[in-house]
Amino acid sequence: MKEKIAFPQLVELVAEKASTTNRMSELFLQELFANITQALSCGQSVKIKGLGSFKLAKDNTGKDIVFTPDIDLAETVNAPFAQFKPVELCDEISQEQLDEIDATMQPKTEKLEQNDDASLQHNLEKQPVSEPQPAPEPQTETEDEEPVAPVAEIVEATTQPPERSRKRLWIALAAVIAAIALITGLVLHKNSGQENEKLAQNDTIASQPTKIVIDTLRRDNSLHDMAQKHYGDRAFWVYIALENQQQFPDYHEIPKGTALIIPPAEKYGINSDSKQSLKNASQASSKLKKATRPKVEIIEEVVDEKVDKKVDEKVDKKDGKNDDEKEIGKEDKKKEEKVDKKELKKKLLSQETEDQTDDNDSTATTGRHSKKHHHLRHH
Amino acid sequence: MQHKELVDTLSKSLGRSKSDINKLLEALSNVVIERCSELDSISVPRFGTFEAVKHNESVEVDNETGKRTLVPPRVEVQFCASNILKKKLNQP
Numbered sequence: 258m259k260e261k262i263a264f265p266q267l268v269e270l271v272a273e274k275a276s277t278t279n280r281m282s283e284l285f286l287q288e289l290f291a292n293i294t295q296a297l298s299c300g301q302s303v304k305i306k307g308l309g310s311f312k313l314a315k316d317n318t319g320k321d322i323v324f325t326p327d328i329d330l331a332e333t334v335n336a337p338f339a340q341f342k343p344v345e346l347c348d349e350i351s352q353e354q355l356d357e358i359d360a361t362m363q364p365k366t367e368k369l370e371q372n373d374d375a376s377l378q379h380n381l382e383k384q385p386v387s388e389p390q391p392a393p394e395p396q397t398e399t400e401d402e403e404p405v406a407p408v409a410e411i412v413e414a415t416t417q418p419p420e421r422s423r424k425r426l427w428i429a430l431a432a433v434i435a436a437i438a439l440i441t442g443l444v445l446h447k448n449s450g451q452e453n454e455k456l457a458q459n460d461t462i463a464s465q466p467t468k469i470v471i472d473t474l475r476r477d478n479s480l481h482d483m484a485q486k487h488y489g490d491r492a493f494w495v496y497i498a499l500e501n502q503q504q505f506p507d508y509h510e511i512p513k514g515t516a517l518i519i520p521p522a523e524k525y526g527i528n529s530d531s532k533q534s535l536k537n538a539s540q541a542s543s544k545l546k547k548a549t550r551p552k553v554e555i556i557e558e559v560v561d562e563k564v565d566k567k568v569d570e571k572v573d574k575k576d577g578k579n580d581d582e583k584e585i586g587k588e589d590k591k592k593e594e595k596v597d598k599k600e601l602k603k604k605l606l607s608q609e610t611e612d613q614t615d616d617n618d619s620t621a622t623t624g625r626h627s628k629k630h631h632h633l634r635h636h
Numbered sequence: 637m638q639h640k641e642l643v644d645t646l647s648k649s650l651g652r653s654k655s656d657i658n659k660l661l662e663a664l665s666n667v668v669i670e671r672c673s674e675l676d677s678i679s680v681p682r683f684g685t686f687e688a689v690k691h692n693e694s695v696e697v698d699n700e701t702g703k704r705t706l707v708p709p710r711v712e713v714q715f716c717a718s719n720i721l722k723k724k725l726n727q728p
Contacts, residue, residue: 260676267667267678274663277656285660288649289642290683296637298724306639307665311715319726322684324715330665334672334688334711341708346695 297322470519474511487519489529495542496525507549672713684717 272282480494672688
């Protein structure tokens with residue numbers, strides 16, 4: 258490519274083509290060009306078949322030789338670009354746009370639609386295809402029309418640009434879908450993370466990631482004692498009760514020897530040195546009392562009122578002293594004895610109300626008073 | 637001078653048959669075609685240079701009609717006479 262072939266090389270090439278000797282080729286070529294020169298200096302033009310014609314032309318500077326290549330020669334040399342034909346352009350195209358086309362070598366549909374013609378040429382130049390060119394024909398027609406018409410040309414243009422833009426469309430679509438999937442995944446992950454945190458807080462099973470303190474409720478201790486042991490103040494018993502509420506909705510009903518979860522102090526803001534914390538604990542305990550007591554009261558109303566009132570008075574007095582805690586010790590036993598006596602009386606008085614109490618029995622789970630139910634039921 | 641004349645002249649001076657001369661001329665043409673297709677140039681001393689020049693596409697404007705035409709790219713075989721030849725032509 259772009260090589261300069263000197264005479265000796267030419268001699269060799271011609272000799273090879275003509276299947277003759279180099280010497281012969283050399284002689285021939287020398288003689289040939291001498292003759293041509295002779296003829297030209299005589300004012301004659303020379304025409305050689307297959308090569309071309311040498312004609313004299315008069316110039317300002319003097320005489321010059323004009324060479325016109327033979328048709329076959331020209332066409333064969335121009336074979337790669339033979340498919341292209343001159344195309345008429347509409348007025349709106351500018352030189353700048355053409356330069357840009359040349360620079361980028363890419364069809365740009367963003368620009369004026371008329372560029373399709375130039376891009377068309379480029380595409381064909383890169384990949385010589387012997388397909389018919391519909392572009393020139395519509396071009397001549399739309400010459401005088403508004404730019405709206407060239408939009409149709411984009412559709413009519415070669416299949417190359419649409420295919421590329423389609424591919425780009427698909428790639429863009431895929432990228433968008435991937436982005437959306439990523440975002441939703443992130444959002445879901447965040448939400449699930451929040452849910453997990455909530456679950457962890459409410460989980461009473463010993464599968465929490467944090468360290469779980471478990472203590473066994475012994476026969477001779479109480480929630481109060483456990484609170485004292487773990488938190489430094491008896492008042493925080495309520496939080497132990499709350500922590501285990503799922504398993505034991507009624508703190509009175511927790512059987513002895515049960516392993517209870519002792520919640521970490523931070524969970525309920527337990528601080529034995531803080532007055533606010535103690536205040537909160539007492540509030541929580543009174544709340545819990547109310548939550549576990551009302552059922553008992555309902556049942557009691559069913560039974561003889563007089564008897565119940567007396568029982569309540571005694572129970573209240575004792576509760577007031579002991580702050581409504583579950584007593585498993587001697588005191589509790591004493592209460593039970595006294596209550597049992599009363600229960601016998603009640604039983605005699607209200608056998609008719611067994612059905613009603615039985616209904617309530619399923620919901621009521623209080624300690625002392627539920628025992629009352631048991632007595633009633635068994636009889 | 638036409639082709640036939642040239643062939644006759646060459647055949648006499650070289651002592652070869654016309655067919656041989658035609659063969660040689662044909663060979664020369666083919667070589668030129670081949671080389672020019674590769675965009676090479678052939679220089680003949682004291683005569684000139686045959687060269688293939690590639691023209692990029694361009695817009696030609698017809699001044700009369702104002703029409704703009706996109707001319708496609710093409711390869712053209714050009715000949716440039718050597719200075720010696722030019723001197724010869726201008727001298728006689």
